[in-house]
Amino acid sequence: MSGKILGISGPTVSVDLKGLKLYERVYVGHAMLTGEVVRIEKDRAVIQVYEDTRGLAGGEPVKGVGMPLTVRLGPGLLGGMFDGLQRPLERLREQMGPFITGGKEMYALDYTRRWKLAPALKPGDEVRSGTIIGSVQEGPFEHYIMASPDESGRVSRIVSGGFSLDEPLGEYEGGKEIPGCHEWPVRVARPYRKKFAPGAPLITGQRSIDFLFPLARGGTAIFPGGFGTGKTILEQSVAKFADVDIVVYVGCGERGNEMADMIAEFGELQDPWSKRPLRDRTVLVVNTSNMPVAAREASIYTAVTMAEYYRDMGYHVLFLADSLSRWAEALREISASLEEMPGEEGYPTYLASRLSGFMERAGVVESLNGKIGSLSMILSVSPPGGDFTEPVTQACLRTTGAFLMLDTSLAHRRHYPAINWFQSYSLYSKEVSGHYREKVSAEWNDMLVRCRQILQEEESLREVAEIVGAEGLQDADRLLMRTAELIRTEFLQQNAYSDDAFSPPQKTLELIKRIIDAHDKALAKLKEGVPLEEAIKPQPDKA
Amino acid sequence: MRLSEHIYRTISTVAGPLLFVQDVYSARIGEVVTVHAPDGRHMEAEVLEIEGNTALIEVYGGTQGLDVERTSVSFTDAIKKVPLSSDIVGRIFNGSFEPKDGAPMFIPERWTPITGAPINPSARARPEDFIETGFSPIDGLNTLVRGQKLPVFSAAGLPSKEVVASILKNSRLADSSKRFIVVFAALGLTFHEYAFYLNVLEEMKTGFVAFVNMADEPVMERLLAPRFALTVAEYLAFEKGMDILVIITDMTNYCDALREISTAREELPGRRGYPGYMYSDLASLYERAGRIYGREGSVTMLPVVTMPEDDITHPIPDLTGYITEGQIVLSRELHQKGIFPPIDVLPSLSRLMQKGIGEGHTRADHRKVSNHLYKYYAKGRDLRRLEAIVGRDGMTKADILMLDFADAFEHDFVGQGTTRRTVQETLDAGLALMKKFGLEVV
Numbered sequence: 001m002s003g004k005i006l007g008i009s010g011p012t013v014s015v016d017l018k019g020l021k022l023y024e025r026v027y028v029g030h031a032m033l034t035g036e037v038v039r040i041e042k043d044r045a046v047i048q049v050y051e052d053t054r055g056l057a058g059g060e061p062v063k064g065v066g067m068p069l070t071v072r073l074g075p076g077l078l079g080g081m082f083d084g085l086q087r088p089l090e091r092l093r094e095q096m097g098p099f100i101t102g103g104k105e106m107y108a109l110d111y112t113r114r115w116k117l118a119p120a121l122k123p124g125d126e127v128r129s130g131t132i133i134g135s136v137q138e139g140p141f142e143h144y145i146m147a148s149p150d151e152s153g154r155v156s157r158i159v160s161g162g163f164s165l166d167e168p169l170g171e172y173e174g175g176k177e178i179p180g181c182h183e184w185p186v187r188v189a190r191p192y193r194k195k196f197a198p199g200a201p202l203i204t205g206q207r208s209i210d211f212l213f214p215l216a217r218g219g220t221a222i223f224p225g226g227f228g229t230g231k232t233i234l235e236q237s238v239a240k241f242a243d244v245d246i247v248v249y250v251g252c253g254e255r256g257n258e259m260a261d262m263i264a265e266f267g268e269l270q271d272p273w274s275k276r277p278l279r280d281r282t283v284l285v286v287n288t289s290n291m292p293v294a295a296r297e298a299s300i301y302t303a304v305t306m307a308e309y310y311r312d313m314g315y316h317v318l319f320l321a322d323s324l325s326r327w328a329e330a331l332r333e334i335s336a337s338l339e340e341m342p343g344e345e346g347y348p349t350y351l352a353s354r355l356s357g358f359m360e361r362a363g364v365v366e367s368l369n370g371k372i373g374s375l376s377m378i379l380s381v382s383p384p385g386g387d388f389t390e391p392v393t394q395a396c397l398r399t400t401g402a403f404l405m406l407d408t409s410l411a412h413r414r415h416y417p418a419i420n421w422f423q424s425y426s427l428y429s430k431e432v433s434g435h436y437r438e439k440v441s442a443e444w445n446d447m448l449v450r451c452r453q454i455l456q457e458e459e460s461l462r463e464v465a466e467i468v469g470a471e472g473l474q475d476a477d478r479l480l481m482r483t484a485e486l487i488r489t490e491f492l493q494q495n496a497y498s499d500d501a502f503s504p505p506q507k508t509l510e511l512i513k514r515i516i517d518a519h520d521k522a523l524a525k526l527k528e529g530v531p532l533e534e535a536i537k538p539q540p541d542k543a
Numbered sequence: 544m545r546l547s548e549h550i551y552r553t554i555s556t557v558a559g560p561l562l563f564v565q566d567v568y569s570a571r572i573g574e575v576v577t578v579h580a581p582d583g584r585h586m587e588a589e590v591l592e593i594e595g596n597t598a599l600i601e602v603y604g605g606t607q608g609l610d611v612e613r614t615s616v617s618f619t620d621a622i623k624k625v626p627l628s629s630d631i632v633g634r635i636f637n638g639s640f641e642p643k644d645g646a647p648m649f650i651p652e653r654w655t656p657i658t659g660a661p662i663n664p665s666a667r668a669r670p671e672d673f674i675e676t677g678f679s680p681i682d683g684l685n686t687l688v689r690g691q692k693l694p695v696f697s698a699a700g701l702p703s704k705e706v707v708a709s710i711l712k713n714s715r716l717a718d719s720s721k722r723f724i725v726v727f728a729a730l731g732l733t734f735h736e737y738a739f740y741l742n743v744l745e746e747m748k749t750g751f752v753a754f755v756n757m758a759d760e761p762v763m764e765r766l767l768a769p770r771f772a773l774t775v776a777e778y779l780a781f782e783k784g785m786d787i788l789v790i791i792t793d794m795t796n797y798c799d800a801l802r803e804i805s806t807a808r809e810e811l812p813g814r815r816g817y818p819g820y821m822y823s824d825l826a827s828l829y830e831r832a833g834r835i836y837g838r839e840g841s842v843t844m845l846p847v848v849t850m851p852e853d854d855i856t857h858p859i860p861d862l863t864g865y866i867t868e869g870q871i872v873l874s875r876e877l878h879q880k881g882i883f884p885p886i887d888v889l890p891s892l893s894r895l896m897q898k899g900i901g902e903g904h905t906r907a908d909h910r911k912v913s914n915h916l917y918k919y920y921a922k923g924r925d926l927r928r929l930e931a932i933v934g935r936d937g938m939t940k941a942d943i944l945m946l947d948f949a950d951a952f953e954h955d956f957v958g959q960g961t962t963r964r965t966v967q968e969t970l971d972a973g974l975a976l977m978k979k980f981g982l983e984v985v
Contacts, residue, residue, distance in 0.1 A: 289826030385856030
C-alpha cells in the first residue's frame with residue numbers, strides 16, 4: 001500500500017493513503033522515516049513521524065506496514081540500550097558513527113546470537129496464548145520463551161539446544177513455525193489472567209522512602225520536583241538498589257551526559273541483592289531531549305511493554321521513567337501540530353486519561369502461563385517553576401499510590417534526598433507495614449510513629465524558636481530540636497555518592513532506634529534535673 | 544534532487560516574516576529559498592510548512608518592501624548549511640554568517656546542516672575533566688567539567704558580562720598543554736556590550752570565533768547565530784580535536800525571538816506566551832555540548848540567561864535549568880554588598896562536579912572542603928533570618944560565630960575580585976577560613 005505526501009507541518013505529515021488503520025506504522029519519504037497514523041479522514045490520513053522531518057518534500061512516497069508500532073520481545077534485551085523506537089543504540093553507533101540520523105531500521109534483538117534452548121514442551125503438547133515453550137539462560141536469568149498472546153497450536157516438532165532467533169524453534173501441526181521471539185504493539189497492555197492488589201514492599205534502600213513512605217511491588221509512585229532537587233539522582237539510586245529482579249529505566253527527554261554517566265556506572269556497580277553487575281538486570285531506553293519529540297512520546301510505551309514481557313515470566317520488574325513531564329510535553333507538541341483543541345496550559349484534554357491508562361499497566365499479576373510477577377512504576381515529574389498545581393502533577397495524583405515531593409528549599413540546604421516529610425504520602429503504608437514488622441523488627445511501627453511525632457513537634461517549636469530564639473526554649477524542647485536535627489541530618493539524609501547510598505531495612509531501623517533511644521535517655525536525665533549539656537553527653541560505655 | 548533552480552512568482556500572502564507561495568513543486572521542509580524583493584535586494588528564507596502545493600516560508604531578514612506581484616522566490620533544493628574550515632578561527636561574523644571584521648569570507652572545506660544531529664547517548668563519554676575558571680565559588684563549590692553545559696543566571700543590572708569576561712580570560716584545563724578555543728555567540732547585543740566583548744576577545748591569547756547579532760538586527764538571526772556557533776564548535780571539537788568553550792549571551796533574547804516568531808506563525812502560545820516546544824528547542828541547542836567516546840575534543844557551554852524580574856521560576860531560566868547540568872546564580876544582594884563575582888553558592892549547582900573533583904582531578908580533600916564550606920555557609924545564611932527577628936544580642940555565641948563566618952565567606956572566599964585563583968589556592972582559602980573560625984573539617 002503506498003501513496004504520497006500531501007502536506008508537512010513539524011512532526012506531522014498528511015498523506016493520501018487510503019485503507020490505513022489508526023496507529024498503523026508507516027514509512028515516510030525516500031528516507032523511510034518511521035511514523036504512526038494518528039488521524040484518518042475520508043481521503044487523507046495524518047501521520048506522526050518519529051524522526052526529524054527536515055528535508056522531507058511534498059510528493060515523496062509513503063508506505064503502510066499493515067501493523068501498529070511494535071516492539072520485539074525475546075532473549076537479549078537485558079543489558080541493552082534502546083531509543084524510543086527500540087532501536088539498539090550501541091549497534092546503531094557501530095554502524096552510523098556517534099551521531100544519529102533518521103531513517104535507519106534496525107532490530108532490537110541480535111538475530112545472529114546463539115542461545116541454548118531447554119524445551120518445556122514435547123511434540124503433541126498444546127500451545128495457547130502465553131504458554132512457555134522453553135527457556136534460555138539470559139545472563140543470570142532464566143528467560144522463558146513464551147508464545148505470543150495471540151498464538152496457539154499443537155507442537156509437532158521442537159528443537160533442543162543451540163538456536164538463533166533467525167530460525168524457528170520448531171513447528172506446530174499444520175507446518176506453522178514456532179518463533180523464538182514475537183512482536184507486541186506498544187500501546188496495548190499485555191494480557192494476563194488475574195490482577196492482585198499490591199501487598200509486598202518494594203525495598204528501595206532509601207531510608208526516607210522505606211521508612212516514612214514505603215512503596216509496594218506492583219504499585220506506582222511519582223517524584224515531582226523542580227530542577228536541582230535531585231530527581232534523577234534519586235531515580236538512579238533506586239534503580240541501582242531496589243529489591244527487584246529486573247529494572248527498566250527510561251531516560252525520557254532528559255540529559256545525554258547524565259545517561260552517559262549512568263551507563264558507565266551501571267557497568268561498574270553491583271546489584272546489592274544478587275552481587276552481579278547492575279547492567280545484567282537492566283534495560284535502558286534512552287530518548288534524550290534533543291532526540292525527536294514523537295519518539296519521546298513513544299519511548300515510555302516501548303519501555304513498559306518490555307517490562308511487562310519480563311513480568312509475564314514471573315519476575316519482579318521495576319519501571320522508572322525520568323521524566324514523565326517530558327513525555328507530557330511531547331504529547332502537547334504533537335497535539336498542537338494536529339491543531340487539536342487545547343486544555344489546561346496547552347496540554348491536550350486526554351492527558352489525564354492517557355496517563356491513568358499508562359499507570360494502570362503497573363500491578364501484581366498472574367500471567368497467561370500462571371506465573372506471578374509484578375510491575376512497579378516510579379515516575380519523576382518536572383513541574384515548571386516547581387509549581388505542583390500544574391496539570392501533569394495533578395493528573396498523576398489521581399492515580400499514583402505514592403507521592404514523594406522533592407523540596408527545593410531542602411535541596412538548597414543540600415538535604416538529599418530532598419523528600420519533604422510533611423507533604424509526601426504513600427497509600428501503601430498500611431499494606432506493607434506488616435511485612436516490615438515481621439521481617440525486620442516488631443518496633444518498626446512504634447519507631448515510625450515516634451519519628452513522625454518528633455518531626456512534627458520540631459515544626460511547631462521552630463516557629464516559637466524564631467521569635468524567642470533557641471536560647472529561650474525549655475531544655476526539653478531544645479533536646480527535641482536537637483533530636484529532630486539528628487533525624488534530619490543522620491537519618492533522612494543519605495549521600496548518593498557514599499557507602500550510605502544503600503541502606504537495607506535492618507540498618508534503617510537501627511539508625512532511627514539509636515537516635516530515639518538516645519533521646520529518651522537524655523529526656524529521663526533532664527527529668528532528674530541534669531542540665532541539657534550534661535544529659536546529651538554520650539554515655540562512656542556506649543562510646 | 545532537482546537539477547534546475549525553480550523560481551516562483553506565485554506569492555499569495557505576505558504577513559510579517561511569513562510568505563505563502565502557491566503551486567510549488569516538491570518543496571522540502573527546511574529547504575533554503577531566496578526571496579528577490581522588487582527593489583533588487585534578496586534575502587534568505589526557509590520552508591516551514593507544506594500544504595498540498597502551497598509552501599509557507601519564513602524570511603530571515605526584514606520583510607519590508609515585499610509585495611505579492613513582483614517579489615519572486617527561488618528554491619534551492621538544499622537545507623540550511625554552515626560553511627566550515629579551520630580558517631574560521633579568529634573571525635567575527637554577523638547573524639547571517641557574513642564577515643563582520645572586514646576580512647573576506649574564508650573558503651569552506653565543506654558544508655554541514657545547521658541543526659546538527661543528536662549525539663547517540665551510547666557514544667557519549669562521561670564528562671570528568673576539571674576546568675579551572677579561576678573563580679573560587681565555581682571551582683571550589685560548583686566545579687565545571689569538560690563537556691558540561693553550565694548556564695550563568697543573571698538579572699538586569701548584574702555584572703554578568705564581567706563574570707563571563709573573567710571566565711574567558713582565566714579558564715584553563717587541568718592538562719595545561721591544552722587550551723580552549725572560544726566560540727562566542729552574541730544575541731541582541733547593544734553596541735556598548737559589543738565593544739566590551741570585542742575588547743575581551745581581542746586580548747585573549749587563545750583563538751576565538753564570534754557570531755554577533757546586534758540589538759537592531761533581524762530577530763530571526765538570533766535563532767540562527769547560536770546554531771552557527773554550535774555547528775562550528777562541533778566541527779572544531781569532534782573533527783579537529785580542539786576543546787571548545789561556547790559562550791552564548793543572552794539566551795533571554797533568544798527565547799524572546801522564539802516567542803516573537805512563534806506568534807507570527809500563529810502558533811498556540813504556552814506559558815507567558817512562549818511556544819510549547821521551547822523545551823525541545825532549547826534542548827536542541829544545549830544538548831550539543833558534550834564529549835564523544837574515542838574522540839579528542841569537547842564542547843563545553845556557558846550560556847548566559849538574564850532572569851526577567853529576577854525570577855528563577857520564569858520559563859526561560861526554568862526550562863534552561865531542566866536541561867543544563869546545573870547553574871551559576873548571580874545575586875543582587877551580593878552585588879549590592881560590593882562583592883565580585885556576586886555568585887550565590889546556595890542556589891548554584893554543578894551536577895557533574897562529583898566526577899571531576901578529588902584525587903587525580905583536583906585535590907583529594909576537595910569534596911570534604913566543599914561540603915563543609917557549603918554546610919557552614921548555609922547555616923549562617925539560615926541564622927540571618929533569626930538575627931533579623933531576635934537581634935544579634937539574643938543569639939548564642941555559636942550562632943554569632945556562624946553569622947560572622949557567613950559574612951567572611953562572602954567577602955573573602957566569594958568576593959575575590961578579578962584576581963585569578965588556582966584550585967589549590969581556592970581550597971587553601973576555604974580551609975584557612977574555616978580554621979580562622981575554629982570550625983572543624985572532619
